[in-house]
Amino acid sequence: MKILTVAEMAIREMVRRRAVLALLLALPLAFYLVRRGDQVGQSIRFLLIGLAWAVSTAALFASGTSRPIEPRLRLSGYASHHLYLGRLAAMWLLGLVVAAPFFALVAIDHGDQVRLGAVALAMLFAVTVAAPFGLLIGAIVPRELEGTLLLLVVVGVQMMIDPADALTKVTPFWSSREIGTYAVDHTGDEYLVRGLVHGLIFTILATAVVALLSTLRLRVRMRAATSA
Template sequence: MKRLLTVAEMTLRELARRRGVIALLLLLPLAFYLIRRDQYIGQSIRSLFIGIGWAVSTAALFSTIGARSIEPRLRLAGYRAHDLYLGRLVGLWTLGVLLAAPFLLLVSLDTTGLRYGAISLAMLCCVVIAAPLGMLVGYLLPREMEGTLLLLTAVALQMIIDPATTIAKVTPFWSSREIGTYAVDNMGTDYLVRGSVHGIAATLVMLALVAVVSSARLRRRPHLRQV
Protein backbone atom coordinates (compact mmCIF):
# COMPACT_ATOMS: atom_id res chain seq x y z
CA MET A 1 0.00 0.00 0.00
CA LYS A 2 2.86 2.39 0.79
CA ARG A 3 4.39 1.89 -2.65
CA LEU A 4 1.03 2.41 -4.32
CA LEU A 5 0.50 5.70 -2.49
CA THR A 6 4.05 6.76 -3.33
CA VAL A 7 3.39 6.30 -7.05
CA ALA A 8 0.06 8.15 -6.71
CA GLU A 9 1.84 11.06 -5.05
CA MET A 10 4.51 11.09 -7.77
CA THR A 11 1.77 11.19 -10.41
CA LEU A 12 0.03 14.16 -8.79
CA ARG A 13 3.32 16.02 -8.38
CA GLU A 14 4.20 15.46 -12.01
CA LEU A 15 0.83 16.77 -13.19
CA ALA A 16 0.98 19.70 -10.76
CA ARG A 17 4.08 20.92 -12.59
CA ARG A 18 1.95 21.18 -15.74
CA ARG A 19 -0.38 23.84 -14.37
CA GLY A 20 -0.91 25.39 -17.78
CA VAL A 21 -1.91 22.06 -19.30
CA ILE A 22 -4.35 21.34 -16.47
CA ALA A 23 -5.91 24.78 -16.88
CA LEU A 24 -6.38 24.18 -20.60
CA LEU A 25 -7.90 20.78 -19.91
CA LEU A 26 -10.51 22.48 -17.74
CA LEU A 27 -11.49 24.82 -20.56
CA LEU A 28 -12.84 22.11 -22.87
CA PRO A 29 -15.51 20.73 -20.49
CA LEU A 30 -16.50 24.29 -19.62
CA ALA A 31 -16.76 25.19 -23.31
CA PHE A 32 -18.85 22.09 -24.01
CA TYR A 33 -21.24 23.07 -21.23
CA LEU A 34 -21.58 26.75 -22.13
CA ILE A 35 -21.95 26.28 -25.90
CA ARG A 36 -25.00 24.04 -25.56
CA ARG A 37 -26.47 25.73 -22.48
CA ASP A 38 -28.79 28.14 -24.28
CA GLN A 39 -30.22 25.41 -26.52
CA TYR A 40 -30.99 22.48 -24.24
CA ILE A 41 -29.61 22.07 -20.73
CA GLY A 42 -29.70 18.28 -20.96
CA GLN A 43 -27.47 18.27 -24.02
CA SER A 44 -25.04 20.68 -22.40
CA ILE A 45 -24.74 18.45 -19.34
CA ARG A 46 -24.12 15.36 -21.49
CA SER A 47 -21.47 17.30 -23.40
CA LEU A 48 -19.94 18.29 -20.07
CA PHE A 49 -19.60 14.61 -19.16
CA ILE A 50 -17.72 13.90 -22.37
CA GLY A 51 -15.50 16.92 -21.80
CA ILE A 52 -14.59 15.69 -18.32
CA GLY A 53 -13.79 12.26 -19.71
CA TRP A 54 -11.51 13.79 -22.36
CA ALA A 55 -9.74 16.01 -19.83
CA VAL A 56 -8.99 13.15 -17.43
CA SER A 57 -7.96 10.73 -20.18
CA THR A 58 -5.61 13.34 -21.67
CA ALA A 59 -4.05 13.98 -18.26
CA ALA A 60 -3.59 10.21 -17.92
CA LEU A 61 -1.97 10.11 -21.36
CA PHE A 62 0.54 12.83 -20.45
CA SER A 63 1.31 11.20 -17.11
CA THR A 64 1.85 7.74 -18.63
CA ILE A 65 4.14 8.93 -21.41
CA GLY A 66 6.08 11.11 -18.98
CA ALA A 67 6.69 8.14 -16.65
CA ARG A 68 8.23 5.84 -19.25
CA SER A 69 11.78 6.65 -18.21
CA ILE A 70 11.04 6.40 -14.49
CA GLU A 71 9.11 3.13 -14.27
CA PRO A 72 12.06 0.84 -15.20
CA ARG A 73 14.08 2.41 -12.38
CA LEU A 74 11.24 1.85 -9.93
CA ARG A 75 11.08 -1.77 -11.05
CA LEU A 76 14.78 -2.13 -10.25
CA ALA A 77 14.07 -0.57 -6.85
CA GLY A 78 11.61 -3.36 -6.06
CA TYR A 79 8.30 -1.96 -7.25
CA ARG A 80 6.03 -4.46 -8.95
CA ALA A 81 4.08 -3.78 -12.12
CA HIS A 82 0.76 -3.56 -10.29
CA ASP A 83 2.26 -1.06 -7.82
CA LEU A 84 3.03 1.23 -10.73
CA TYR A 85 -0.20 1.14 -12.73
CA LEU A 86 -2.51 0.97 -9.71
CA GLY A 87 -0.65 3.79 -8.00
CA ARG A 88 -0.88 5.89 -11.15
CA LEU A 89 -4.60 5.16 -11.37
CA VAL A 90 -5.16 6.27 -7.78
CA GLY A 91 -3.39 9.54 -8.51
CA LEU A 92 -5.35 10.09 -11.72
CA TRP A 93 -8.68 9.25 -10.09
CA THR A 94 -7.90 11.75 -7.34
CA LEU A 95 -7.12 14.40 -9.94
CA GLY A 96 -10.28 13.51 -11.86
CA VAL A 97 -12.49 13.96 -8.81
CA LEU A 98 -10.85 17.32 -8.11
CA LEU A 99 -11.46 18.39 -11.72
CA ALA A 100 -15.08 17.23 -11.76
CA ALA A 101 -16.09 18.76 -8.41
CA PRO A 102 -16.23 22.39 -9.65
CA PHE A 103 -18.38 21.34 -12.60
CA LEU A 104 -20.81 19.51 -10.32
CA LEU A 105 -21.08 22.69 -8.26
CA LEU A 106 -21.61 24.72 -11.44
CA VAL A 107 -24.44 22.47 -12.61
CA SER A 108 -26.12 22.51 -9.19
CA LEU A 109 -26.02 26.33 -9.09
CA ASP A 110 -27.01 26.83 -12.72
CA THR A 111 -29.97 24.41 -12.90
CA THR A 112 -32.96 23.30 -10.86
CA GLY A 113 -35.08 20.17 -10.63
CA LEU A 114 -32.46 17.67 -11.80
CA ARG A 115 -31.30 14.44 -10.18
CA TYR A 116 -27.96 15.68 -8.93
CA GLY A 117 -27.00 12.37 -7.36
CA ALA A 118 -27.21 10.75 -10.79
CA ILE A 119 -25.26 13.62 -12.33
CA SER A 120 -22.46 13.07 -9.83
CA LEU A 121 -22.56 9.34 -10.62
CA ALA A 122 -22.22 10.05 -14.35
CA MET A 123 -19.23 12.30 -13.69
CA LEU A 124 -17.69 9.61 -11.52
CA CYS A 125 -18.12 7.05 -14.31
CA CYS A 126 -16.35 9.40 -16.73
CA VAL A 127 -13.44 9.87 -14.32
CA VAL A 128 -13.10 6.19 -13.44
CA ILE A 129 -13.18 5.07 -17.10
CA ALA A 130 -11.11 7.92 -18.52
CA ALA A 131 -8.03 7.32 -16.35
CA PRO A 132 -7.28 3.75 -17.55
CA LEU A 133 -8.33 4.72 -21.09
CA GLY A 134 -5.72 7.47 -21.21
CA MET A 135 -3.11 5.19 -19.67
CA LEU A 136 -3.82 2.51 -22.26
CA VAL A 137 -3.39 4.99 -25.11
CA GLY A 138 -0.19 6.22 -23.48
CA TYR A 139 1.20 2.69 -23.35
CA LEU A 140 0.34 1.96 -26.98
CA LEU A 141 1.31 5.26 -28.66
CA PRO A 142 4.80 6.74 -28.31
CA ARG A 143 4.00 10.47 -28.53
CA GLU A 144 1.56 12.82 -26.81
CA MET A 145 0.31 14.39 -30.05
CA GLU A 146 -0.79 11.06 -31.50
CA GLY A 147 -2.49 10.04 -28.28
CA THR A 148 -4.29 13.37 -27.94
CA LEU A 149 -5.63 13.14 -31.49
CA LEU A 150 -6.85 9.60 -30.86
CA LEU A 151 -8.67 10.67 -27.69
CA LEU A 152 -10.22 13.63 -29.52
CA THR A 153 -11.44 11.25 -32.21
CA ALA A 154 -12.99 8.99 -29.59
CA VAL A 155 -14.75 11.98 -27.99
CA ALA A 156 -16.02 13.21 -31.36
CA LEU A 157 -17.43 9.79 -32.22
CA GLN A 158 -19.05 9.58 -28.80
CA MET A 159 -20.90 12.84 -29.45
CA ILE A 160 -21.88 12.07 -33.06
CA ILE A 161 -23.05 8.46 -32.83
CA ASP A 162 -26.70 7.81 -32.05
CA PRO A 163 -26.70 6.52 -28.43
CA ALA A 164 -29.37 3.95 -29.28
CA THR A 165 -27.18 2.08 -31.78
CA THR A 166 -25.12 -0.99 -30.97
CA ILE A 167 -21.87 0.76 -31.88
CA ALA A 168 -22.56 3.51 -29.34
CA LYS A 169 -22.92 0.94 -26.58
CA VAL A 170 -19.30 -0.17 -26.98
CA THR A 171 -17.90 3.37 -26.72
CA PRO A 172 -16.24 4.06 -23.36
CA PHE A 173 -18.47 6.89 -22.15
CA TRP A 174 -21.88 5.56 -23.20
CA SER A 175 -22.72 5.04 -19.53
CA SER A 176 -22.62 8.79 -18.87
CA ARG A 177 -25.19 9.44 -21.61
CA GLU A 178 -27.61 6.87 -20.19
CA ILE A 179 -27.22 8.11 -16.62
CA GLY A 180 -27.43 11.68 -17.89
CA THR A 181 -30.74 10.91 -19.59
CA TYR A 182 -32.05 9.53 -16.30
CA ALA A 183 -30.79 12.59 -14.41
CA VAL A 184 -31.96 15.32 -16.78
CA ASP A 185 -35.04 13.96 -18.53
CA ASN A 186 -36.51 12.20 -15.46
CA MET A 187 -36.65 8.88 -17.27
CA GLY A 188 -37.14 5.48 -15.65
CA THR A 189 -34.57 3.66 -13.56
CA ASP A 190 -33.76 1.36 -16.49
CA TYR A 191 -31.53 4.14 -17.87
CA LEU A 192 -29.73 4.35 -14.56
CA VAL A 193 -29.27 0.59 -14.37
CA ARG A 194 -28.02 0.29 -17.97
CA GLY A 195 -25.62 3.16 -17.50
CA SER A 196 -24.27 1.82 -14.21
CA VAL A 197 -23.77 -1.69 -15.60
CA HIS A 198 -22.01 -0.31 -18.66
CA GLY A 199 -19.81 1.90 -16.49
CA ILE A 200 -18.73 -1.04 -14.32
CA ALA A 201 -18.09 -3.26 -17.35
CA ALA A 202 -16.12 -0.57 -19.21
CA THR A 203 -14.00 0.09 -16.12
CA LEU A 204 -13.19 -3.59 -15.64
CA VAL A 205 -12.28 -4.01 -19.32
CA MET A 206 -10.01 -0.95 -19.24
CA LEU A 207 -8.34 -2.07 -16.02
CA ALA A 208 -7.69 -5.53 -17.44
CA LEU A 209 -6.17 -4.10 -20.61
CA VAL A 210 -3.97 -1.70 -18.64
CA ALA A 211 -2.77 -4.54 -16.40
CA VAL A 212 -1.88 -6.76 -19.35
CA VAL A 213 -0.19 -4.07 -21.46
CA SER A 214 1.67 -2.51 -18.53
CA SER A 215 2.97 -5.83 -17.24
CA ALA A 216 4.09 -6.92 -20.72
CA ARG A 217 5.84 -3.61 -21.37
CA LEU A 218 7.70 -3.63 -18.06
CA ARG A 219 8.95 -7.17 -18.67
CA ARG A 220 10.82 -6.03 -21.76
CA ARG A 221 14.55 -5.41 -21.51
CA PRO A 222 15.40 -3.38 -24.64
CA HIS A 223 18.90 -2.65 -23.32
CA LEU A 224 19.78 -6.35 -23.30
CA ARG A 225 20.90 -8.12 -26.45
CA GLN A 226 21.46 -11.82 -27.00
CA VAL A 227 24.91 -12.71 -28.38
Protein backbone atom coordinates in the same frame (compact mmCIF):
# COMPACT_ATOMS: atom_id res chain seq x y z
CA MET B 1 2.30 2.17 0.27
CA LYS B 2 4.27 1.95 -2.96
CA ILE B 3 1.08 2.56 -4.95
CA LEU B 4 0.50 5.75 -2.97
CA THR B 5 4.09 6.84 -3.63
CA VAL B 6 3.64 6.39 -7.38
CA ALA B 7 0.30 8.22 -7.20
CA GLU B 8 1.95 11.11 -5.36
CA MET B 9 4.68 11.31 -8.00
CA ALA B 10 2.10 11.42 -10.78
CA ILE B 11 0.11 14.14 -9.04
CA ARG B 12 3.21 16.25 -8.48
CA GLU B 13 4.13 15.93 -12.15
CA MET B 14 0.68 17.13 -13.19
CA VAL B 15 0.68 20.01 -10.68
CA ARG B 16 3.98 21.26 -12.09
CA ARG B 17 2.34 21.50 -15.52
CA ARG B 18 0.02 24.39 -14.68
CA ALA B 19 -1.00 24.93 -18.29
CA VAL B 20 -2.27 21.35 -18.40
CA LEU B 21 -4.33 21.89 -15.26
CA ALA B 22 -5.81 25.07 -16.72
CA LEU B 23 -6.81 23.21 -19.86
CA LEU B 24 -8.33 20.41 -17.79
CA LEU B 25 -10.73 22.97 -16.35
CA ALA B 26 -11.20 24.97 -19.55
CA LEU B 27 -12.25 22.04 -21.75
CA PRO B 28 -15.32 20.87 -19.77
CA LEU B 29 -16.27 24.49 -19.06
CA ALA B 30 -16.21 25.36 -22.77
CA PHE B 31 -18.33 22.31 -23.58
CA TYR B 32 -20.83 23.30 -20.91
CA LEU B 33 -21.09 26.96 -21.84
CA VAL B 34 -21.69 26.20 -25.53
CA ARG B 35 -25.11 24.71 -24.68
CA ARG B 36 -25.85 26.39 -21.36
CA GLY B 37 -28.20 29.04 -22.65
CA ASP B 38 -30.74 26.99 -24.56
CA GLN B 39 -30.56 23.27 -23.75
CA VAL B 40 -30.13 22.01 -20.19
CA GLY B 41 -29.80 18.37 -21.18
CA GLN B 42 -27.29 19.03 -23.92
CA SER B 43 -25.18 21.30 -21.74
CA ILE B 44 -24.82 18.59 -19.07
CA ARG B 45 -24.15 15.85 -21.64
CA PHE B 46 -21.48 18.00 -23.27
CA LEU B 47 -20.01 18.71 -19.83
CA LEU B 48 -19.73 14.98 -19.14
CA ILE B 49 -17.97 14.40 -22.46
CA GLY B 50 -15.63 17.33 -21.83
CA LEU B 51 -14.81 16.02 -18.36
CA ALA B 52 -14.13 12.52 -19.67
CA TRP B 53 -11.97 13.91 -22.48
CA ALA B 54 -9.94 16.05 -20.07
CA VAL B 55 -9.26 13.19 -17.64
CA SER B 56 -8.43 10.78 -20.48
CA THR B 57 -5.95 13.27 -21.90
CA ALA B 58 -4.34 13.77 -18.50
CA ALA B 59 -4.01 10.00 -18.08
CA LEU B 60 -2.52 9.69 -21.56
CA PHE B 61 0.16 12.27 -20.78
CA ALA B 62 0.79 10.76 -17.34
CA SER B 63 1.45 7.44 -19.02
CA GLY B 64 4.03 9.01 -21.32
CA THR B 65 5.84 11.16 -18.77
CA SER B 66 6.23 8.31 -16.29
CA ARG B 67 7.68 5.84 -18.79
CA PRO B 68 11.34 7.02 -18.58
CA ILE B 69 11.56 6.49 -14.80
CA GLU B 70 9.85 3.10 -14.72
CA PRO B 71 13.05 1.01 -15.07
CA ARG B 72 14.62 2.79 -12.09
CA LEU B 73 11.50 2.23 -9.99
CA ARG B 74 11.50 -1.43 -10.94
CA LEU B 75 15.14 -1.74 -9.85
CA SER B 76 14.17 -0.07 -6.58
CA GLY B 77 11.68 -2.84 -5.81
CA TYR B 78 8.47 -1.52 -7.37
CA ALA B 79 6.35 -4.15 -9.12
CA SER B 80 4.54 -3.39 -12.35
CA HIS B 81 1.16 -3.26 -10.58
CA HIS B 82 2.49 -0.58 -8.23
CA LEU B 83 3.20 1.61 -11.26
CA TYR B 84 -0.04 1.37 -13.22
CA LEU B 85 -2.30 1.28 -10.15
CA GLY B 86 -0.50 4.30 -8.72
CA ARG B 87 -1.03 6.30 -11.92
CA LEU B 88 -4.64 5.15 -12.07
CA ALA B 89 -5.30 6.27 -8.49
CA ALA B 90 -3.69 9.64 -9.24
CA MET B 91 -5.86 10.19 -12.30
CA TRP B 92 -9.01 9.24 -10.40
CA LEU B 93 -8.15 11.73 -7.67
CA LEU B 94 -7.32 14.44 -10.20
CA GLY B 95 -10.56 13.77 -12.05
CA LEU B 96 -12.65 14.08 -8.91
CA VAL B 97 -10.96 17.38 -8.04
CA VAL B 98 -11.70 18.70 -11.54
CA ALA B 99 -15.30 17.42 -11.46
CA ALA B 100 -16.19 18.99 -8.10
CA PRO B 101 -16.54 22.64 -9.24
CA PHE B 102 -18.56 21.58 -12.27
CA PHE B 103 -21.01 19.69 -10.10
CA ALA B 104 -21.39 22.85 -8.03
CA LEU B 105 -21.98 24.82 -11.23
CA VAL B 106 -24.72 22.44 -12.40
CA ALA B 107 -26.32 22.51 -8.95
CA ILE B 108 -26.46 26.30 -9.03
CA ASP B 109 -27.66 26.53 -12.64
CA HIS B 110 -30.09 23.60 -12.86
CA GLY B 111 -30.45 22.13 -9.39
CA ASP B 112 -34.24 22.29 -9.54
CA GLN B 113 -34.47 20.72 -13.00
CA VAL B 114 -32.27 17.62 -12.79
CA ARG B 115 -31.56 14.73 -10.44
CA LEU B 116 -28.43 16.06 -8.78
CA GLY B 117 -27.49 12.72 -7.25
CA ALA B 118 -27.53 11.14 -10.71
CA VAL B 119 -25.52 14.04 -12.15
CA ALA B 120 -22.86 13.41 -9.49
CA LEU B 121 -22.91 9.70 -10.36
CA ALA B 122 -22.58 10.45 -14.08
CA MET B 123 -19.54 12.63 -13.37
CA LEU B 124 -18.07 9.95 -11.12
CA PHE B 125 -18.38 7.36 -13.88
CA ALA B 126 -17.02 9.76 -16.48
CA VAL B 127 -13.88 10.04 -14.34
CA THR B 128 -13.84 6.34 -13.42
CA VAL B 129 -13.90 5.24 -17.07
CA ALA B 130 -11.74 8.03 -18.47
CA ALA B 131 -8.68 7.35 -16.30
CA PRO B 132 -8.04 3.72 -17.37
CA PHE B 133 -9.10 4.57 -20.92
CA GLY B 134 -6.44 7.27 -21.16
CA LEU B 135 -3.83 4.91 -19.71
CA LEU B 136 -4.95 2.26 -22.20
CA ILE B 137 -4.39 4.58 -25.14
CA GLY B 138 -0.99 5.49 -23.68
CA ALA B 139 -0.11 1.80 -23.44
CA ILE B 140 -1.22 1.04 -27.00
CA VAL B 141 0.16 4.18 -28.67
CA PRO B 142 3.43 5.21 -27.01
CA ARG B 143 3.74 8.60 -28.75
CA GLU B 144 1.67 11.40 -27.27
CA LEU B 145 0.71 13.01 -30.59
CA GLU B 146 -0.71 9.80 -32.04
CA GLY B 147 -2.41 9.02 -28.74
CA THR B 148 -4.02 12.45 -28.62
CA LEU B 149 -5.32 12.08 -32.17
CA LEU B 150 -6.73 8.63 -31.38
CA LEU B 151 -8.47 10.03 -28.31
CA LEU B 152 -9.85 12.88 -30.43
CA VAL B 153 -11.31 10.36 -32.89
CA VAL B 154 -12.96 8.34 -30.12
CA VAL B 155 -14.48 11.37 -28.42
CA GLY B 156 -15.59 12.79 -31.77
CA VAL B 157 -17.42 9.56 -32.61
CA GLN B 158 -18.93 9.53 -29.12
CA MET B 159 -20.33 13.03 -29.64
CA MET B 160 -21.64 12.62 -33.18
CA ILE B 161 -23.03 9.09 -33.20
CA ASP B 162 -26.80 8.59 -33.11
CA PRO B 163 -27.82 7.58 -29.56
CA ALA B 164 -30.15 4.97 -31.04
CA ASP B 165 -27.30 3.29 -32.93
CA ALA B 166 -26.17 -0.01 -31.41
CA LEU B 167 -22.56 1.12 -31.84
CA THR B 168 -22.97 3.59 -28.98
CA LYS B 169 -22.89 0.72 -26.50
CA VAL B 170 -19.26 -0.04 -27.30
CA THR B 171 -18.08 3.56 -26.94
CA PRO B 172 -16.18 4.19 -23.69
CA PHE B 173 -18.34 6.94 -22.23
CA TRP B 174 -21.76 5.47 -22.96
CA SER B 175 -22.20 4.82 -19.24
CA SER B 176 -22.10 8.50 -18.27
CA ARG B 177 -24.38 9.28 -21.21
CA GLU B 178 -27.02 6.83 -19.97
CA ILE B 179 -26.76 8.02 -16.38
CA GLY B 180 -26.86 11.60 -17.65
CA THR B 181 -30.06 10.85 -19.54
CA TYR B 182 -31.54 9.43 -16.35
CA ALA B 183 -30.51 12.58 -14.50
CA VAL B 184 -31.72 15.12 -17.06
CA ASP B 185 -34.76 13.53 -18.71
CA HIS B 186 -36.09 11.79 -15.57
CA THR B 187 -36.30 8.46 -17.37
CA GLY B 188 -36.82 5.05 -15.79
CA ASP B 189 -34.29 3.24 -13.65
CA GLU B 190 -33.22 1.05 -16.58
CA TYR B 191 -31.06 3.90 -17.89
CA LEU B 192 -29.29 4.15 -14.54
CA VAL B 193 -28.74 0.40 -14.33
CA ARG B 194 -27.44 0.15 -17.89
CA GLY B 195 -25.03 3.01 -17.27
CA LEU B 196 -23.71 1.52 -14.04
CA VAL B 197 -23.18 -1.93 -15.55
CA HIS B 198 -21.49 -0.57 -18.69
CA GLY B 199 -19.19 1.71 -16.69
CA LEU B 200 -18.09 -1.03 -14.31
CA ILE B 201 -17.45 -3.54 -17.09
CA PHE B 202 -15.51 -1.07 -19.24
CA THR B 203 -13.41 0.09 -16.28
CA ILE B 204 -12.51 -3.47 -15.31
CA LEU B 205 -11.66 -4.49 -18.87
CA ALA B 206 -9.62 -1.36 -19.61
CA THR B 207 -7.68 -1.71 -16.36
CA ALA B 208 -7.01 -5.40 -17.06
CA VAL B 209 -5.63 -4.63 -20.53
CA VAL B 210 -3.48 -1.81 -19.14
CA ALA B 211 -2.13 -4.22 -16.53
CA LEU B 212 -1.29 -6.83 -19.17
CA LEU B 213 0.38 -4.40 -21.58
CA SER B 214 2.30 -2.61 -18.83
CA THR B 215 3.60 -5.87 -17.36
CA LEU B 216 4.73 -7.18 -20.74
CA ARG B 217 6.40 -3.89 -21.70
CA LEU B 218 8.27 -3.61 -18.42
CA ARG B 219 9.50 -7.19 -18.66
CA VAL B 220 10.88 -6.53 -22.14
CA ARG B 221 12.60 -3.32 -20.99
CA MET B 222 14.09 -4.98 -17.92
CA ARG B 223 15.44 -7.88 -20.00
CA ALA B 224 16.93 -5.46 -22.51
CA ALA B 225 18.55 -3.47 -19.72
CA THR B 226 19.93 -6.63 -18.12
CA SER B 227 21.31 -7.87 -21.43
CA ALA B 228 23.02 -4.56 -22.07
